[in-house]
Amino acid sequence: MVLNDLGRKINGAIQSMSKANVIDEKVVDDMLKEIVRALMESDINIKLIQNLRNNVKASVNLDENTGAVNKKRNIQKAVMDELTRLVDPGVEAWKPKKGKSNVIMFVGLQGSGKTTTCTKLAAFYQRKNFKTCLVCTDTYTETDPVQLAHEGVSNFRKENFDIIIVDTSGRHKQEQELFDEMQQISLAINPDSTIFVMDGTIGQAADGQARAFKEAANVGSIIVTKMDGHAKGGGAISAVAATRCPIIFIGTGEHMHDLEPFAPGPFISKMMGMGDISGLMET
Amino acid sequence: LLSFFKSMTGQKELTDENLEPVMNKMKEHLVNKNVAANIAQHLCDSIAKGLVGQTLGSFKSIQSHVKQSMELALKRILTPKTSVDLLRDIAQAQAEKRPYTIVFIGVNGVGKSTNLSKTAFWLLQNNLKILIAACDTFRSGAVEQLRVHVRNLKALEQNAVVDLYEKGYGKDSAAIAKEAISSAKITGHDVVLIDTAGRMQDNDPLMRALAKLVTVNNPDKIIFVGEALVGNEAVDQLTKFNAALKDFSGLANPRHIDGMILTKFDTIDDKVGAALSMTYTTGQPILFVGTGQTYTDLKNMKVSHVVASLLKD
Numbered sequence: 001m002v003l004n005d006l007g008r009k010i011n012g013a014i015q016s017m018s019k020a021n022v023i024d025e026k027v028v029d030d031m032l033k034e035i036v037r038a039l040m041e042s043d044i045n046i047k048l049i050q051n052l053r054n055n056v057k058a059s060v061n062l063d064e065n066t067g068a069v070n071k072k073r074n075i076q077k078a079v080m081d082e083l084t085r086l087v088d089p090g091v092e093a094w095k096p097k098k099g100k101s102n103v104i105m106f107v108g109l110q111g112s113g114k115t116t117t118c119t120k121l122a123a124f125y126q127r128k129n130f131k132t133c134l135v136c137t138d139t140y141t142e143t144d145p146v147q148l149a150h151e152g153v154s155n156f157r158k159e160n161f162d163i164i165i166v167d168t169s170g171r172h173k174q175e176q177e178l179f180d181e182m183q184q185i186s187l188a189i190n191p192d193s194t195i196f197v198m199d200g201t202i203g204q205a206a207d208g209q210a211r212a213f214k215e216a217a218n219v220g221s222i223i224v225t226k227m228d229g230h231a232k233g234g235g236a237i238s239a240v241a242a243t244r245c246p247i248i249f250i251g252t253g254e255h256m257h258d259l260e261p262f263a264p265g266p267f268i269s270k271m272m273g274m275g276d277i278s279g280l281m282e283t
Numbered sequence: 284l285l286s287f288f289k290s291m292t293g294q295k296e297l298t299d300e301n302l303e304p305v306m307n308k309m310k311e312h313l314v315n316k317n318v319a320a321n322i323a324q325h326l327c328d329s330i331a332k333g334l335v336g337q338t339l340g341s342f343k344s345i346q347s348h349v350k351q352s353m354e355l356a357l358k359r360i361l362t363p364k365t366s367v368d369l370l371r372d373i374a375q376a377q378a379e380k381r382p383y384t385i386v387f388i389g390v391n392g393v394g395k396s397t398n399l400s401k402t403a404f405w406l407l408q409n410n411l412k413i414l415i416a417a418c419d420t421f422r423s424g425a426v427e428q429l430r431v432h433v434r435n436l437k438a439l440e441q442n443a444v445v446d447l448y449e450k451g452y453g454k455d456s457a458a459i460a461k462e463a464i465s466s467a468k469i470t471g472h473d474v475v476l477i478d479t480a481g482r483m484q485d486n487d488p489l490m491r492a493l494a495k496l497v498t499v500n501n502p503d504k505i506i507f508v509g510e511a512l513v514g515n516e517a518v519d520q521l522t523k524f525n526a527a528l529k530d531f532s533g534l535a536n537p538r539h540i541d542g543m544i545l546t547k548f549d550t551i552d553d554k555v556g557a558a559l560s561m562t563y564t565t566g567q568p569i570l571f572v573g574t575g576q577t578y579t580d581l582k583n584m585k586v587s588h589v590v591a592s593l594l595k596d
């Protein structure tokens with residue numbers, strides 16, 4: 001996956017730092033410069049990048065008389081902590097419970113991949129032997145989506161479906177009417193979980209949109225789509241900090257099975273090729 | 284002595300050293316506006332290079348001097364270098380008694396079909412007869428989506444001539460486009476708008492299929508549809524779409540992207556950097572910006588407005 005590309009660059013920056021005999025301000029600044037560039041090229045939110053830079057700088061005490069090896073270890077840890085904070089909101093993702101109807105509502109910007117991902121997720125739960133169904137509220141017609149959502153969910157609840165997935169139309173924070181409609185749908189169906197779908201190619205507009213969706217629709221988790229291409233996914237990653245919600249899946253293609261579970265911890269260690277760094281740090 | 288004199292009179296010579304912090308700030312500012320990081324870097328580097336050695340008058344801060352140079356550079360990049368007058372080109376084709384053909388290409392979900400339909404609406408208002416070729420034969424609902432647009436457009440305009448050429452799913456899109464164009468010649472449609480399936484720029488088979496569609500049909504305009512939401516990926520998308528048109532065409536004089544439509548411009552506030560990334564990468568003009576989900580939400584881009592948004596604090 002291309003997120004590895006970001007990992008490789010950050011790894012490279014840390015390695016260059018570790019090769020230095022003396023750890024002074026210039027060495028740290030050079031490393032941070034490289035890390036910052038890699039993050040910028042990956043669409044990570046600029047304020048998060050600035051915070052990361054300041055935090056890493058603040059956490060290393062260059063005057064301290066601890067020797068280069070310890071300093072290197074401290075710097076590496078500071079970088080890792082900051083990166084982990086970017087991807088891991090520290091909350092457990094919602095999981096459906098057997099023996100009841102679990103209602104999942106999808107929200108997101110226009111064309112982000114909601115409808116496609118709804119069907120992928122339905123297929124995912126079906127494979128896990130949940131009785132699964134979809135409610136479409138995005139029609140070409142004049143039908144009221146709030147009413148459609150309500151009727152669909154009530155009917156399927158009566159029929160004892162385990163997983164009821166509700167698709168909604170694309171919307172954006174600048175259009176209040178669309179946000180009002182989303183809130184009404186949410187009120188009408190009272191979802192157990194609301195999933196925010198984000199396009200992996202989104203840039204610096206991600207933070208503002210994510211905050212607005214979180215506030216209006218009580219987003220619980222994030223799915224990042226279109227990660228089969230060259231996308232770095234950093235805009236979507238920035239939405240984690242903006243919403244304090246975890247990424248639970250990534251979409252890796254247009255087909256039904258192109259959906260991969262995602263967990264922050266394993267992701268970070270894989271991305272950073274942790275084994276390599278720790279090996280290097282011991283010398 | 285000279286530098287002492289300069290500092291006495293408040294004059295200042297610009298050097299790499301005193302420019303660096305200002306250029307770093309400028310770069311982060313542009314990145315925050317969603318300009319691709321590499322492009323922001325190139326721009327800042329080239330502006331700094333041009334400024335080193337210049338002397339500033341007493342009341343001018345380095346910052347405002349840099350901003351002024353940046354404004355000029357942005358304006359230059361964003362101002363179209365080729366004609367953006369589609370109607371004139373279409374009139375030319377009419378005189379040659381042949382349909383004018385436009386193909387809409389781009390990655391998934393950016394707004395190709397919607398903005399094709401908005402373009403159709405605009406052309407209908409200019410009394411042109413439109414044929415839409417449904418060449419996304421892959422994504423579920425793609426053909427039905429266009430059918431609904433055609434129905435809507437017919438209902439909006441009394442004497443509108445707008446029709447759909449479709450052959451369902453799973454067929455070769457290059458062949459359908461060809462049939463549509465031949466059919467337009469017979470039926471007297473002025474413009475053929477060719478919808479294509481969204482595809483990732485790294486998807487080799489799909490990129491080859493697109494190159495084939497272009498080679499077989501040699502459309503008058505190849506319009507790349509990109510969304511204003513896209514970040515650094517804008518550069519890679521455009522570079523690889525152009526590369527595919529070139530490398531997979533088998534032609535001595537291959538085609539390239541002729542212009543862009545920048546969609547979802549209503550979703551980004553002042554983070555308009557994608558406009559810059561796209562024009563910088565291709566050197567081609569943004570023909571329209573998409574500003575919403577209805578037929579009238581297709582506008583000409585105001586360069587001055589984009590420049591102002593990019594520089595705004």
Ligand SMILES: Nc1nc2c(ncn2[C@@H]2O[C@H](COP(=O)(O)OP(=O)(O)OP(=O)(O)O)[C@@H](O)[C@H]2O)c(=O)[nH]1
Nearest residue numbers: 110111112113114115116170226251252253391392
């Ligand atoms: N390559 C790739 N394409 C995807 C992925 N997920 C969705 N798509 C494509 O993205 C486009 C838009 O997907 P939709 O599911 O229609 O998006 P949506 O959010 O429902 O769109 P609206 O309802 O119009 O807001 C389609 O062409 C999908 O096939 C993915 O993970 N990878």
Ligand SMILES: Nc1nc2c(ncn2[C@@H]2O[C@H](COP(=O)(O)OP(=O)(O)OP(=O)(O)O)[C@@H](O)[C@H]2O)c(=O)[nH]1
Nearest residue numbers: 110111391392393394395396397481547573574575
């Ligand atoms: N806010 C806003 N939404 C837009 C704009 N243009 C298109 N959209 C929406 O974006 C979504 C995707 O549009 P489509 O036209 O289906 O995109 P596409 O590129 O044809 O998608 P695929 O064929 O699946 O690759 C739809 O919900 C459109 O209404 C725009 O300018 N502004």
Ligand SMILES: [Mg+2]
Nearest residue numbers: 114115138169
């Ligand atoms: Mg949809």
Ligand SMILES: [Mg+2]
Nearest residue numbers: 395396419425
């Ligand atoms: Mg389409």
